[in-house]
Structures are given as C-alpha cells and as structure tokens.
Amino acid sequence: MIHKLLIILSICTLWLTPLRVAEAQNGDGAQSMSSTKPVHLSPPPDTFLLTVPLSGPLESMGRSAVNGAEMALATWGGGSKLKIVDEAGPDQSEPRLNKVAVALGYFTETRFAADAPSYLYRKTPVLLPFLTTGEAAGRGPSSFFRLMPTFEEQGRFMALEILTMRRRYRRIMVVTGEGEFQQNFTAALTGALAEPPQPPPPAKGKKAAPAIKPLDAKSTVLTVSLAQLLAPETAPELAEAKPEVIILALSVSESLNAAPVLAERWAKAPVWGGISMGFREAAAAFAALDIKLQVSLPVANPLNAKNQAAQDFIQKYTNLHHAHPTWIAALAYDGLMLAIKAANSGSTSAEALAFLSGQSHHGLGTYTITPGGGGTPPLAFMPVTLDSLGFLP
Secondary structure (H helix, E strand, O other), X not given: XXXXXXXXXXXXXXXXHHHHHHHHHHOOHHXXXXXXXXXXXXXXXXXXXXXXXXXXXXXXXHHHHHHHHHHHXXXXXXXXXXXXXXXXXXXXXXXXXXXXXXXXXXXXXXXXXXXXXXXXXHOOOEEEOOOOOOHHHHOOOOOEEEOOOOXXXXXXXXXXXXXXXXXXXXXXXXXXXXOHHHHHHHHHHHHHHHOOOOOOOOOOOOOOOOOOOOOOOOOEEEEXXXXXXHOHHHHHHHHOOOOOEEEEEOOHHHHHHHHHHHXXXXXXXXXXXXXXXXXXXXXXXXXXXXXXXXXXXXXOOOOOOOOHHHHHHHHHHHHHHOOOOOHHHHHHHHHHHHHHHHHHOOOOHHHHHHHHOOOEEEOOOEEEEOOOOOEEOOOEEEEOOOOOHHHOO
16 A cells, blocks of 8 residues: 555656746746647638729729739639738728738738738738839838839839840930839939949859940930920920930820820830830820830730740630730739749748748749849830730729
8 A cells, every 4th residue: 555655656746846847937837837738739821811992993903903813813722712802991900810821912002001010010921013112012121022113123124125125226215204203214214224234143153144235325315304395395306306216204194195296296216115104094095196105014025925824824814704814913813823832832921921032933924022022023015006905904
C-alpha cells in the first residue's frame, strides 16, 4: 500500500513541476494554465475583396472590372471566394478582413484613403490596378502595390517609343493640358527625350543591352498648351512646325476640343495619346475625324495577334459576355490572377506580402512590383479605329 502511494505521489510531483515553474515565471497561475491550452490555428484566408464602383458615373467601369475578376477566379481560384464591395456606396466601417487573403480594386483615392487603415491594421495586402498616382500605394509601403503606371511613367514610355524606333521622328509636337497630371506627363516625356533612362545592368553571364541614345540635337520638340493650339493667332506659326508626330497630354474633355483642330491642320500626322485618352468618348471623336490615333494602354495591345495570352483572354471573355473586354476588365483579370498567386504562395498574409514584393507577374502584362508600393506595367500602343472602340471603356 505504501509503495503504491509513493508511486502516485511521484507521478503527481512530475505533473505539477512544470506548472510550478510556469507559476514562478509568470507570477500568475491562471496565465500558466491558459498557456497550456492547445492552439487551434485558423485556416488560411480564402476570400478576395474587390472594391469597385457599382453605382454612380463610374458604374460601367466597375461592372467591367467585376467581369474580368470573376473570369480570373473561375479560371485560377479553385475554392476561393470573391467578395465585391460598391466603392460608390456607403463606407463599411469594418469589413471582415480576417478572411481576406488579398484585396484589390479602387478607382478613387478618396475611398481608398478611408479604407486603408483597416488594411494596415490587419496586414492585408492590397493591389491597386486602377489608380494612377503613387500617393495611394505610399500609404502602406510594402503593403499596398500599385499596378497602374503614373503619368510620369506614361511620359517616359512615349519617349522610349520614339528613341527606340528604327527611324526616329525628328519633328515632335507635344500638346499639354491645364492639369497637374498633364504637366507631369510632358515634363517626364521631354526629360526622357534629352536624358533617356538606360536599361538595367545585365544578369551575370548575360550580354548588356545597348545604350539608348538621346534625341538628336537637330531634332525639334515643340511644346504648346491647349490654349495656344486653339488660339487662331497661333495657327500660322504652328503650321510651320510640320510635326511628324503629335503627342497629346490631355484629358478626355480637352482632347475633344483639340480633335477638330488637329484634323484640319495635320490630317496625316500620327497622334499619340496617354491612358487618359484611352476612353471610348474621346477615341470615337478621333476615329470619326479619321485621325490616326494610337493610345497607350496599361495592358497588352488587344489587337496584337502575336500575344496568345491576350487572344485567349479576349476569346474567353467574348464567349462569356458577348462583348469585347475593355482594358479595365483585362486589368482586373490580371490583378486577381496576381492576387491568387500571392495567396497560394503561403498560408499567411506575411508570406503573400513577401511574394508580392519584387515579384513579376506574367499574365496579359508584366507587373514589376517594388517594395515601396510602386509598379510599372508595360504600356502597349493600340491603334484606335471604329472597329476597336469596343475595347475601350
């Protein structure tokens, strides 16, 4: 009997010793008891949050984004879910972000600024396919990732297009609007023509890309404001410029004012426009006037038959919706595809953020994302004709 009692006391002593040590370290027996409870890990988030306008003046663009995102989810999402929030609707004080793997969307910085603190608090990564300024992504460095090129990046893209042509344009006219983004576009364009950005150093064992030469000193770049273009007294002076290409840093409404003047004075000169002109209202006016307009899109040129990924996307979208996909739909498709890849890279938001930082996404376009929140997709020129208007929002 005594022998059995000693054995029981020994077992009790061994069982109580870790508890007493924990009590001595914590100073609280209740805390030590809670620390011995098994930890039940929650399943990884399985929902993607898409915030786009589903009412108001931007509703049609929001619906186009939903179509593209839903197609990506059906293709790549597995058992994931897509929750859609109306950006133009009432603010939602606390969306259930604990189930959100990656959020994406936003057409207005005002709404994103209101929601950004919740994403930062929950450490939820956010992809911004549609916002053109760097301020939104800057609200959460290494957490918010911009996919749309800024207006400065668009200007540099135009410059590189000219500088890498086999036969460069030597007489260039740039028409600039009144807003800050138009001014920034023009400054980046003219600056890159004079001092072009150079290709990055080659990887080890790779051949260096040839240096890009600046615009020839004999070339002329004439920068005029929209007001100067429209003023009758400047017509004789501008007519002497005889531009080989006209680049428009204009908003949609400004381009509508410029179109008749361009058609009258330089009917045969090609016209290039930035993303701000990649909308059906402006493009239809230029097509009706038979102006040779090309707009730069933040996605692959949908009319490029050599891009099989783009052609497959267009075919699938057309079969599903009986309409051409706009570049808004293509960005949403690409953006959610990237979000799915990030979510599948691990089981935590930290692993998704690590995947996004510095990754390249190969879909319709290629987004090189930086930890500071920036990203520069390649721009592609699409010629605007009456047949191609369906690809524009």
